[in-house]
Amino acid sequence: MVKILILHVSFLLFWLPFYGQSNISFRYLNTANGLSYLGVVDMCTDQKGNLWIGTGNGLNMYNGRTVEKYFASEYPALQNSNIVHVACDSNNRIWVLTANGNLTIIDEKRKFHRAGLYDQGDFVKTRWILESQQGQLLLLTSKGHYLLTAETILTELDSLTLDQFTYLPIQGFDSLHQMFYKQVFFYDDDHYLFVTEDAFYKVNYTTRQFENKYEIPHCTLLTKMNGDSLLVFDREAGEVKIIDLVTSTVTYPFRLLKDQFHFPINATFTFAEKLKENQYILTSRQNGIYIYDHLARKIYNHSHHFADPSSISANATTTLEINPSGWVFITCNPAGISYFNSREIVSNQDVFLDQHGAGYDGYVAGIATTDNQTYYIGTGEGLLEWNRNTNITQFLHFKDKAGLLLPTEQEIISIVIDKREHIWATTMTQGIIVFDKQRKLVRHITNSGNKKYALKMERANRLVVGPDDYVWACGKNGLCRINPATFEIDYFEQNILSSFDSMYCTLLEFTDKDNLWIATSAGGVTHCNLATNEIHRFTTKEGLIHNGIFSLGSDYNKNMYVGTRAGLTILFANGKIKSLTQQDGLLMNRAEGLILDKHNRMWIGNDIGLACYTPEDSSLITFDTRHGLSIYGFRVGSYFKTPTGEFVFGTPRGIQYFDPDSLFNKKISFTTLIHKIETTNIVSNISKTDTFHLSSSDRQVTFHFSTIDFSPQVRTYYKYRLSGIDPDWISLVDQNAVRYNSLPSGRYVFQVMVSNDKQHWQDAENKVVIYIAAPFYNAWWFRFTMLGLVSLLTWAVINRNRNKQQEQREQLETEVVIHYFASQINRHKNENEMLWDVAKNCISKLNLEECVIYMLDTSRNVLIQKAAYGPKNPKEQTILQPIEIPLGQGITGAVAQTQKAENIGNTERDSRYIVDDHRRFSEIAVPIVMDGQVFGVIDSEHSEKNFFTQKHMNLLTTIALLSANQLQRIRAEEEKQKAQIEVLQNKQKATESRLQSLRLQMNPHFLFNALNSIQQMILANEEMVATKYLSRFSKLLRSILIHSDKESISLREELDILKLYVELESVRFKEAFSYTIECDEDIDTDEVKIPTLLIQPFVENAIWHGLMHKEGMRQLKISFTDKDDHVQCIIEDNGIGRQAAREMKITSGQDKKHTSKGIAVSLERLKAMHKSGGATGSLEIIDMTDADGVALGTRVEINLPIQN
Secondary structure, X not given: OOOOOOOOHHHOOOOEOOOOOEOOOOEEEOHHHOOOOOOEEEEEEOOOOOEEEEEOOEEEEEOOOOEEEEOOOOOHHHOOOOEEEEXXXXXXXXXXXXXXXXXXXXXXXXOEEEEEOXXXXXXXXXXXXXXXXXXXXXXXXXXEEEEOOOOOOOOOOOEEEHHHOEEEOOEOXXXXXXXXXXXXXXXXXXXXXXEOOOOEEEEEOOOOEEEEEEOOOOEEEXXXXXXXXXXXXXXXXXXXXXXXXXXXXXXXXXXXXXXXOOOEOOOOEEEEEEEEOOEEEEEEOOOOEEEEEOOOOEEEEEOOOOOOOOOOOOOEEEEEEEOOOOEEEEEEEOOOEEEEEOOOOOEEEOOEEOOOOOEEOOOEEEEEOOOOOEEEEEEOOEEEEEEOOOOEXXXXXXXXOOOOEEOOXXXXXXXXXXXXXXXXXXXXXXXXXXXXXXXXXXXXXXXXXOXXXXXXXXXXXXXXXXXXXXXXXXXXOEEEEEOXXXXXXXXXXXXXXXXXXXXXXXXXXXEEOXXXXXXXXXXXXXXXXXXXXXXXXXXXXXXXXXXXXXXXXXXOOOOEEEEEOOEEEEEOOOOOEEEEOHHHOOOOOOOOEEEEOOXXXXXXXXXXXXXXXXXXXXXXXXXXXHHOOOOOOOOOXXXXXXXXXXXXXXXXXXXXXXXXXXXXXXXXXXXXXXXXXXXXXXXXXXXXXXEEEXXXXXXXXXXXXXEEOOOOOOOOEEEEEEOOOOOOOEEEEOOOEEEEOOOOOEEXXXXXXXXXXXXXXXXXXXXXXXXXXXXHHHOHHHHHHHHHHHHHHHHHHHHHHHHHHHHHHHHHHHHHHHHHHHXXXXXXXXXXXXXXXXXXXXXXXXXXOOEEEEEEEOOOOEEEEEEEEOOOOOOXXXXXXXXXXXXXXXXXXXXHHHOOOEEEOOHHHOOOOOOOOOOOOEEEEEEEEEOOXXXXXXXXXXXXXXXXXXXXXXHXXXXXXXXXXXXXXXXXXXXXXXXXXXXXXXXXXXXXXXXXXHHHXXXXXXXXXXXXXXXXXXXXXXXXXXXXXXXXHHHHHHHHHHHOOOOEEEHHHHHHHXXXXXXXXXXXXXXXXXXXXXXXXXXXXXXXXXXXXXXXXHHHHHHHHHHOOOOOOOEEEEEEEEEOOEEEEEEXXXXXXXXXXXXXXXXXXXXXXXXXXXXXXXHHHHHXXXXXXXXXXXXXXXXXXXXOOXXXXXXXXXXXXXXX
């Protein structure tokens, strides 16, 4: 939605009651979508429907989809790119007049012909192009009139001369040749009017004579009206006149005439055309266009407005072109062309503007009217009243008794008009607003206040005027009905409808006074018989296609239509159920709006278009943008049928309205042409069925085709077929060319079909027939002549082909082998496996007797047999008596040293040959080399002499290169892995060192505390206690020494140490506290490992700092509990708490003297354990208090990952 400020209300769009009951939505053609230049001078339509456009810089042809541009620089026969006039003759030839008086004729195959008109060497300037009665064109030149007859064949040359034109004498015109004409005006099929500043002259081209002079000065001729009347604009008086050329009477049609906004007509008119009987469209210099109904005496203005993208593109309008299909093209300077269809069935209202400058162009949710003139429209930001006749909008606001503005900027969901002509509008948050046609607030109904007048729901989702004249509302808490006279609200408390109080009701539909249908949120639809109090629910279980309901509707036969998220379901009155989806013909699987027309046809809307279902024959017809429907689609639930039967649909941008019968009966036809053929030797435009004879070498053919259609459309679908090649039709989408390659000789017919919905197909207007000649060698004489030569050459050709095929086979085999080796070698990650695989594949793929691969030991400079297949390895990957060859010795050693492959045809003649198991007579050796580094040698021997060929050498060289490359990768990867292992080992050692360090810190700490306790007992002369203590201490010390160098111990061992320690502390403190140590029976204490002496520091803290400072009973509880993936240790005391202990340390000064390391070391060990094992351990210390905050002790929870 856009709020806009309007400077002049005269720029508003309007309704034309005499023009299809619609506003005009203009479309644009400018440089942004292909036009060569914005300064359009003239237009004409050819016989196929293409629009030819002359501009100040180039000639254009527009078919509704694409623009073809022609410039003099690219088409020299055009002579000048400044076009002043274009026309089309009966032969569909385009005549182009340029600014310098040159003429160009474009024939029906779009070949340009220069008209070089010279008289005895002097250039003859063409002044204008005139159309004769027979559809032929006359040239008005400085030397008179000339005619190019229809019989005149345009030569293949690109120039015409004056001799090819027929001179046409016009009696009495000699004195008019040199006059300056402000206009050359087409009067009728026989006459033209030549307009000067002071008069105009009438010439009859049928009788070829000048007829009359009319001394009427300062006039611009606009158009011819009925009879001999002319509509003219008097430039001096600044007004429009109607002049009867027979009676010389003058009338002033625009005097006292005002437009739809009651403004007088004050415009400078430039041109006019007859739109339909008694209707004329006029262009003006500054006021856009006017449409004038002479019979009704009404005039309407269409002007540009910057905020309305559907208004005319500019107010300076000059010329018009109306084609046979009713499309009106208007030149708008400097904005190109604006155009619309004068036969449009669907009307649009995209922008709602008021007289104060406010506007709305967003979505529409609710619609209502009773007189088809004043509409009440709910929008996304409030409520408006729109006058369809004047196109004036009033944005409605009210104030309730408390001064609250109604409505605020929010969506108006639903609107109805009751029998009292009161308008009811439901809002998102302000309840229901009721007002009259004088825009006075009648009632504001909310869900608060006296229940008798309060809604039962916070927001009414839908309003319906029922058969009882009550206004019914539904929403989150069911439904209710409102008396429009008293505004009392019926909650249906003692009624079957009360069963909906817990449901979110979204839609209501009455088929009659006793039958109500209710849709609930995602709950399907329910039929309520109000007379019998029966309820019948329909969901997907009962046959609905989906439970999410968008719309409800019923027909005259009481069949119920349910529009859902997945299609349409029809619940027939006889109990049958039928569903329709996209597969059945819907444009998409959503039925978002339902309206019944007077013929009992149900119309289904969604955000693509409409479908019309006729129950009598179950037919389904679809309508989309091709029929003029909104490219934005329609809003869910935003639809209305007017009292006259018109349909109004809300869109994401305004509304659309139309007569359903007109849309239903609208016939969509296409003008589709195969317009061009391209081959190697031919490029030709086509405008009708044509035949082309191609040479035998001209076998690549491209066909171009297009549809002439100015309607907005998402897609155009094509089918094509070339008979003799394509057995079936081939489908295309938005593609306009097809190429065929290597066509054999013969006759072919190329055909095209077009559709906009893939259901209704139409043939193109033309076909193209091509003949491809047979090659000369298929002629009988050529065969007879060549028979002898063929016989003589047969042996040579066969032999040559055999050799060539052999070479090709060998080349193919080589490529296959190389590809195989490459794939096999590259898959190996282990050097030894790769070498054995290569040796094995050399035997199988190259048909060798044996193959040995040597690898160089660089430390000893010897070649070692690593892999071999043949007599030496009866077992796989086993070499019997492997030999070593020093570098440089033998054929293999020499190849490794020189890095050059060798093929020895006879080993008896080579002294370097080394006998392995027995002598063989051929040997080939290829080095495995990469970047100058020798890895080894591939060696093979054979029992036959001269067995190995260049093919073997090439293959083995390639295999060696592949092997060297993979060896390099394998060794690099091995080095990388070694480095990674070293890094991991170093990290592990560092972690272990850290853990050992932490344990070493822990053990001395404990020993110090224990010895300190014994010392205190001896100083206190407690010898018996000290002896008992020392006995237990020695046992404890022995356990500690046993486990001190261990990273972890079993839970059982940790429990034994803890029990000894706690006993020691109990003895030391003269059993001043009681304690318990418990462990779950489910825990296997021998298997579960925990860090050594991790628990003891926390127990020590509980005793020393918690319990020993407490008066009264002291308790210590230690427990170990199984928690699936970890063991939880809880140490709990009922001591003085951490805060009191901390305060005592501060008072005694101990906080400065001593820093305890036990807890800190334990935390470090927990962290170290986490980093080492990857498991997660945790520690939490909890201060226990009562309701008053008094300390009850301390609880330590240690969660230890289970380490087995």
